[in-house]
Amino acid sequence: MSLEKTESLVLRTVDWSETSRISTLWTRDFGKVRALAKGGRRLKSSFENALDLLTYCSIVLLRKTSGTLDLLTEAQVLDGFSGLRKDLNALHASYYLAELLSDWTEDYDPNPVIFDQALVALKTWSDLGDGKSGLDQEERRAWISLVLFRFEFILLSELGFRPELKMCTGCSEVADVSNCAFSPAGGGVKCPTCSVADRTSFKISSESLGILGSLGSETLETHKIIPLQQRKELRKIFGRYVTYLMGRRPKLLTYLEAGCI
Ligand SMILES: [Zn+2]
Incomplete structure (x- = not known):
């Protein structure tokens, strides 16, 4: 002891x-x-x-x-991140974060990068809930969702599942960003030929692919306001990829989808 x-x-x-x-x-x-x-x-x-x-x-x-x-x-x-309780979308995002950490990580497997990123996300969402940002409701929603996408991207990367976005995960050819699919089973993008036989794959836009590729490197300010269409597409990519890897659909995903975060 x-x-x-x-x-x-x-x-x-x-x-x-x-x-x-x-x-x-x-x-x-x-x-x-x-x-x-x-x-x-x-x-x-x-x-x-x-x-x-x-x-x-x-x-x-x-x-x-x-x-x-x-x-x-x-x-x-x-x-205590009291601001989380003042914004329903912030609350749902934080519950989802807790669900992923609780159900998808091993006991006694420390990762300070994930810990710090979780703290950053909770603090940002709490401040948004407290109304410190001066953003309107739609801007807040987009900001909450960007911070969540970044957390998911870093969590996936740290757990060894960083999505491959440059090469087809089927044939290893360089991906054509204007015409490719995302494959949860492949762990990244697939070309049109390889995605035919992959029932987990679905078509994604070059805009969403571009945002996805920047989540691990650039500062968040670059894409502060992600348009609704891309948010929905990114939610689909992360939602299906995480569901595939966890072997079950996270409970909070339904709430995130309903709130467009
Ligand atoms: Zn291919």
Whole structure:
């Protein structure tokens, strides 16, 4: 057993007993961890709001040996991202982020890049919900969705599934951006010939392909306002690719599609 201090995001919390809770935490140093918080259900517990969904905390964990849950001994709120609750699209985007991290990453597989990107996304969405941006509703929606696309792109890349966008994943010929399809099974674009036999593939526009290619490198400002048509297409690309890789459709996708984010 050892005491470890780290930072975490709360991905899920379930009641465990009369007084305790089990929290699924995404930590900077240990990746996904499930920890028991004794006294976590008491009204004025030492954890206060630290176990609320998507709260960013400084925590101390008592690491147990294999087979038993770690024990959460301290949790101090660093940011509750209160603005998320003021914008439904921001809230749905953040729940989707939590669903991907909770259901699609392995326990004890730390990734500081994903951790930091999740923090950036939650902070941006929370600030948008707080009305700090001065953007109108449609601009906010486009901005929320761009930040989410970037998070998805980086998550995919870090997990080893960065989409191939330059060469056909079937025949390795250089892709013609004005005439190609996206293939979840291939993990990237496919030429018209190769996409015929691939039932997962669907045609995509050169505009969407261009935005997709810039998500990992350029600053976000370049494409701040993605037109509705491209947002829908990018949502389809990420939604189908993530669904294919996870082996099931994320629950929150329906809400994202309904909100055009
Ligand atoms: Zn091909």
